[in-house]
Amino acid sequence: MIVLGIETSCDETAVAVLDGDEIRSNLLSSQTDLHARFGGVVPELASRAHLVSLNILMAQALDEAGVSYGDLDAIAVTIGPGLIGALLVGVSAAKALAASLDIALIGVNHLEGHVEAAFLERPDLATPLIALIVSGGHTMIARVPRRGRYEILGQTIDDAAGEAFDKIARYIGLGFPGGPEIDRLARSGDPKAYAFPRAKMNDDDLDFSYSGLKTAVIRWIRERQDAGEDIDAADLAASFQEAVVDVQVAKTLRAAEQHGINTIVIAGGVAANSRLRARMRDEGEERGIDVVTPTALLCTDNAAMIAVAGARRLANGERTPLDVSASPNLALA
Numbered sequence: 001m002i003v004l005g006i007e008t009s010c011d012e013t014a015v016a017v018l019d020g021d022e023i024r025s026n027l028l029s030s031q032t033d034l035h036a037r038f039g040g041v042v043p044e045l046a047s048r049a050h051l052v053s054l055n056i057l058m059a060q061a062l063d064e065a066g067v068s069y070g071d072l073d074a075i076a077v078t079i080g081p082g083l084i085g086a087l088l089v090g091v092s093a094a095k096a097l098a099a100s101l102d103i104a105l106i107g108v109n110h111l112e113g114h115v116e117a118a119f120l121e122r123p124d125l126a127t128p129l130i131a132l133i134v135s136g137g138h139t140m141i142a143r144v145p146r147r148g149r150y151e152i153l154g155q156t157i158d159d160a161a162g163e164a165f166d167k168i169a170r171y172i173g174l175g176f177p178g179g180p181e182i183d184r185l186a187r188s189g190d191p192k193a194y195a196f197p198r199a200k201m202n203d204d205d206l207d208f209s210y211s212g213l214k215t216a217v218i219r220w221i222r223e224r225q226d227a228g229e230d231i232d233a234a235d236l237a238a239s240f241q242e243a244v245v246d247v248q249v250a251k252t253l254r255a256a257e258q259h260g261i262n263t264i265v266i267a268g269g270v271a272a273n274s275r276l277r278a279r280m281r282d283e284g285e286e287r288g289i290d291v292v293t294p295t296a297l298l299c300t301d302n303a304a305m306i307a308v309a310g311a312r313r314l315a316n317g318e319r320t321p322l323d324v325s326a327s328p329n330l331a332l333a
């Protein structure tokens with residue numbers, strides 16, 4: 001079964017070819033430079049860049065995989081959530097391809113794609129599992145009783161985790177996206193240097209909140225600056241990151257414990273964070289929990305994760321009608 005995956009929900013144009021469990025190609029045309037000077041993703045620019053890149057990238061992905069359009073069994077495409085104009089570029093291309101090749105179209109939820117990245121590395125991974133989904137637009141903990149089924153146990157009540165990383169990074173003058181920059185800077189810092197709040201850490205629920213942390217960090221920086229004190233940027237990055245990671249690790253482990261589940265998957269762009277990956281693995285291991293941390297390139301947006309999610313739905317006999325619409329607020333259900 002050869003599936004072409006297409007992902008254009010935000011600022012990465014991505015195309016992959018998946019052959020069974022094997023990733024034959026997984027290409028990305030990043031728009032980071034395009035958006036960097038605006039400090040965030042500009043939706044109109046994202047759509048235009050997808051239009052320019054997608055056809056070329058599809059040809060390259062097929063070429064690298066050593067297959068032609070006629071070899072494809074299905075097209076899997078992200079139908080939401082995401083930016084409407086950006087999603088439409090991928091969805092329109094996927095529909096046109098599926099119709100002209102007379103093959104199956106599978107619409108994939110972007111968040112399901114993030115979770116399914118775990119199965120690219122561990123095809124035999126068993127369910128049930130607990131998924132921590134942390135990206136630029138979403139932050140949630142889900143129980144996955146079996147592949148393709150999700151029960152949301154908790155989520156952010158304000159900002160997404162990635163958004164918090166990006167906002168703090170921008171405030172302290174780091175580049176966009178801020179997550180990788182903070183991760184890098186934090187490696188030479190002391191995570192205990194400054195004590196920032198761990199919002200909702202001890203609440204009974206499995207929800208998250210980052211707006212208080214963001215405000216606390218910004219207020220703290222201003223006070224130091226007003227007092228003429230030096231701030232160690234690496235210590236600041238490490239301390240902020242630790243506050244985020246502490247709550248994520250605690251709540252994900254608690255979810256696993258509450259539901260008697262001993263497999264955890266971390267998913268989404270923030271799951272590329274080196275501190276989160278290490279802490280989650282170490283603390284999971286102490287409790288006999290199998291923690292799956294897909295390689296960083298499979299955590300951030302990519303099309304292999306869309307292809308694997310589509311392939312599983314296809315194997316389940318599912319098909320998406322060709323009149324499907326892109327759905328910017330699509331829920332994970």
Ligand code: KG4
Binds near residue numbers: 134135163178179270
């Ligand atoms: O999943 P993703 O690639 O796109 C969305 O679906 O949103 O996630 C992007 C987010 C950005 O906020 C980015 O700063 C964050 O993931 N991110 C990281 C790291 N790499 C990407 N955050 C913390 N540490 C990282 N290493």
Ligand code: ZN
Binds near residue numbers: 110
């Ligand atoms: Zn994503």
